Amino acid sequence: MAVIEVSRVSKRFKTYDRKEGVWGGIQNLVRRNPREVRAVDDVSFTVDAGEMVGYIGANGAGKSTTIKMLTGILVPSSGSIRANGYVPYLDRHQYTRGIGVVFGQRTQLWWDIAVVESFQLLKRIYDVSDRTFEEQLEIFDAVLDLKPLLYTPVRKLSLGERMRCDLAAAFLHRPRIVFLDEPTIGLDVVAKENIRQFLKRINTELRVTVVLTTHDLSDIEELCRRVLIIDRGHLLFDGSLEGLRERFECKSQIVFELREPVQVDFSRLGFNASVEFQQLDALRCQAVFDKKKVASAELIKAIVNSLAVRDVTLDDTTIEEIVREIYSRGEVASA
Amino acid sequence: MRHLSILGYYFAQYIKIRLAYPGDFLIAVSTSLAGTVASFGFLYILFHRVSSLQGWAFEELLFIYGFNLVCLGLFNVLSMNLYEFGERYIMEGRFDQIMLRPLHSLFQVIFEAFRIESFQEFATGLVVVGYVWHKLDLPLTPLDLVLFLLMTVCGVTIYLAVFVMLSSLSFWFEDRVGVSPPVFNMIAFGRYPVTIYNVFIQFLLSWIIPFAFASFYPTTYFLQRHEFSSFFALVPVVAATFVLLALFLWSRGVRGYQSTGS
Secondary structure, three states: OEEEEEEEEEEEEEEEEOOOHHHHHHHHHHOOEEEEEEEEEEEEEEEEOOOEEEEEOOOOOOHHHHHHHHOOOOOOOEEEEEEOOEOOOOOHHHHHHOEEEEEOOEOOOOOOOEHHHHHHHHHHHOOOOHHHHHHHHHHHHHHHOOHHHOOOEHHHOOHHHHHHHHHHHHHOOOOOEEEEEOOOOOOOHHHHHHHHHHHHHHHHHOOOEEEEEEOOHHHHHHHOOEEEEEEOOEEEEEEEHHHHHHHOOOEEEEEEEEOOOOOOOHHHHOOOOOEEEEEOOOOEEEEEEEOOOOOHHHHHHHHHHHOOEEEEEEEOOOHHHHHHHHHHHOOOOOO | OHHHHHHHHHHHHHHHHHHOOHHHHHHHHHHHHHHHHHHHHHHHHHHHHOOEEOOEEHHHHHHHHHHHHHHHHHHHHHOHHHHOHHHHHHHOOOHHHHHOOOOOHHHHHHHOOOOHHHHHHHHHHHHHHHHHHHHOOOOOOHHHHHHHHHHHHHHHHHHHHHHHHHHHHHHOOOOOOOOHHHHHHHHHHHHOOHHHOOHHHHHHHHHHOOHHHHOHHHHHHHOOOHHHHHHHHHHHHHHHHHHHHHHHHHHHHHHOOOOOOO
């Protein structure tokens, strides 16, 4: 069942180019140079209840703009959005009660007051009962280790600590959908792991639908079954991670190490048509191939049977490489 | 009820924040107090030389002045964020957070900060009004009290409405719009009987930026200047009209909100 339906949504911004220098500044007063920017262009997708979806794209690709439209901050220039049964920007009051939002770059909490006071304020704003409030705090404390932070003013927290508090704040009112915009940006490995664990639990145990944007593709690989890739406002890909690997020519490579230095005659292996062999140095050789055409098991078997091999390593293309390639090609591929 | 409880909590938190820097707070209170004293001093010196202003006695002017201070004080307490709205909320992008909470956006913006020291103006104003009331032996029935309360609410409302409209402009113009300070200075015009001005300013203060409806016209009833009674009756109408206009403009602005990058 779809909880988020986005259909043919576009967002256009009007910006004014400014000329540089003092004289330019004076000219700007008289003549403004309007320019239309299409931040999001004709994007459609749906998200089912309980899904965890990764939304990725380079800087300025339109990720944040999409999230802002999904959360009701921005009004789409055209197209329609329904989420949780509401049109986000029209039914803002009811809608925001059922969603949680985290912007990695900006805190939800009040800067000068202690974390717990911010929570108390949110509790009142969202009408959370005392019992739910206590229960939620217990859950968060177990995963995010919140208790030591509760009485510190937000401005004195480190980025990682602040992020943990922000996550907790976004989940206080038990939202059904959560949007996270770059939740792991700028965090160290431990803090990232902490947050991923939390998201996994929330998603599997509480069946909360999660949409997250990130630069860090390891987030996606660890958390999401499904990815949406956006570039320059266009949706380039919508499908599973495996699907992404399959769809894009996935070069895999096998590096094998010989027992003793010999000149290898690769034609003996019988894969000459489909595999690119190369001897890297006296001991090491490399085979590059397309996974869709060649089964890696077969190839490894052939290598091990016909050559005296000490070690074999198989490298799949990482999602990161695929994405880099997609960006550079800007190719449209829908699944 | 929920809004009231949230408002109370916002207020308590804000007091805590301000009292975290007691020196800063004390300075703010004393500057504010000095400003009030200076403006009364000016009025006193003025009337040292002339005994009345176009038929208005010193005490009557003092009453208008005091009433203006009551409304202005409350308005100043509430208007802190309206002044900095463009910068704090639009340019820095904090309005995103406001939009994510199930509360009216204007409610949040207004009640997230208070200029607490301006309660001083409110209190001074009340004392001055009370003094004149006693000195001129003006009638004081329960109805008068209710009307005084109503007029105070209307006065504060008119000020707020005007500045909400000005703040709404920030939704469309990303550049800092410097219209608030001159308009704020115009509030001072409302401290005197509107009849001392030329027709143009009278019209401006009554129907364009209705500051006369927030200070002068409300006082005429209590001062028993019944020639202005039709204006007095219009005070709630003007307040309601401007509030509706302000809310309309604000919600149009929210629709057009463009947010910042990232």
